[in-house]
Amino acid sequence: MNDQANSVSERYAAAKPVSLEGWNRHDTTWMLGLFGTAIGAGTLFLPINAGIGGFWPLLVLALLAFPMTFYAHRGLTRFVLSGREGADITEVVEEHFGIKAGALITLLYFFAIFPILLIYSVALTNTVGSFLEHQLHITPPPRAVLSFVLILGLLAVVRCGEQAIVKAMSLMVYPFIVALLFLAVFLVPHWNGGILTTVSTVPEPSSLLHTLWLAIPVMVFSFNHSPIISAFAVDQKRRYGEHAEERSSQILSRAHLLMVVMVLFFVFSCVLTLSPAQLVEAKAQNLSILSYLANHFSNPTIAFAAPLIAFVAISKSFLGHYIGASEGLKGLIVKSGKRPAPKTLDRMTAAFMLVVCWIVATLNPSILGMIETLGGPVIAAILFLMPMYAIRKVPAMAPYRGQASNVFVVAVGLVAITALIYSLSA
DSSP states (O other): OOHHHHHHHHTOSOOSOOOOOSOOHHHHHHHHHHHHHHSSGGGGTHHHHHHTTOHHHHHHHHHHHHHHHHHHHHHHHHHHHTSSTTOOHHHHHHHHHOHHHHHHHHHHHHHHHHHHHHHHHHHHHHHHHHIIIIISOOOOOOHHHHHHHHHHHHHHHHTTOHHHHHHHHHHHHHHHHHHHHHHHHHHGGGOOOGGGGGTTOOOOHHHHHHHHHHHHHHHHHHSOOHHHHHHHHHHHHHHHGGGHHHHHHHHHHHHHHHHHHHHHHHHHHHHTTSOHHHHHHHHHTTOOHHHHHHHHHTOHHHHHHHHHHHHHHHHHHHHHHHHHHHHHHHHHHHHTTOOOOHHHHHHHHHHHHHHHHHHHHHHOOSOHHHHHHHHHHHHHIIIIIHHHHHHHHOGGGGGGTTOHHHHHHHHHHHHHHHHHHHHHHO
């Protein structure tokens, strides 16, 4: 086991596998940690992107949400579990496919996740700055100072270790769930049919397929929590040993059920309140659904709550994506031939993340959407296609061959990648 694996090992309390018993606090913490990584800032744009095509495409997407999310992340978890004890995703790729493939996947893994971390850095700075100025009527400090303090604060949580990150995220999930429920229920008296006005307009099959083709990537990445799957699988294998796959699947299924139910209730509540034309307007204004609703209702409650909810959502996602980004960066450093001590490696990683996130958040570039889109195909390839390829080629994953869910995952992965490439070229 290399230094990186040893470093991770030291952070977990469970030193040896335990038997598969009833559901426990450790499982609940991971369930909420997975939920916290997936459900973040992207959720606040999902009602706009998913509802803009009308009722029937949204209904199909709602039915596909759970199997798309569960089967893909279960496949990636199984892939990591198929490696040796303590091996993260980049080490498992190297173990199964060789050094060159391991280095390539490590590079892609890092560049797929790190741009999203930069996006959250900018979004967090913008959200807090706007909240200070418009809701608290306080002149925000210079952007460079504000972004540095915010990112440093999140990295202080990171320095406490991966278990501290997961626990912090699981704690932050509770107010976020309450907030989503509050907003969804708050909108119920304002339901006016919204998207139901399009029920009578059944799209042509070709039109429906085209709409779904472009909308599926939005659903995929709104529920994506692949950056934390590697740490999740490593911890499950260390804790449950030969029972790790069974317990991991249980945790994933409950986490995904929670995600789908909560988010779809929020999405449908929004699209039953706003018309398709208003969703188009929100997209044109590049606003999250919270900001558009605050402007639409001129309601002080929403105007005050929206940035607080966004802060929690972005912070959760930042912490979850940091695990994956730091894991990728450490893998790149180790594969370059350098073998710093685990603590030195942690400090180097944290320093790099702080400096780059701070610079980008201070500059506030306008090309973040494009960066996120460019990272999309790589995430889809790692999340959907690589585990399915491994099932066919790797002996350790042979028991999972021949399952219909494998075909479904490959199909969704290809749809997501081709749609994103089409969006870039359009």
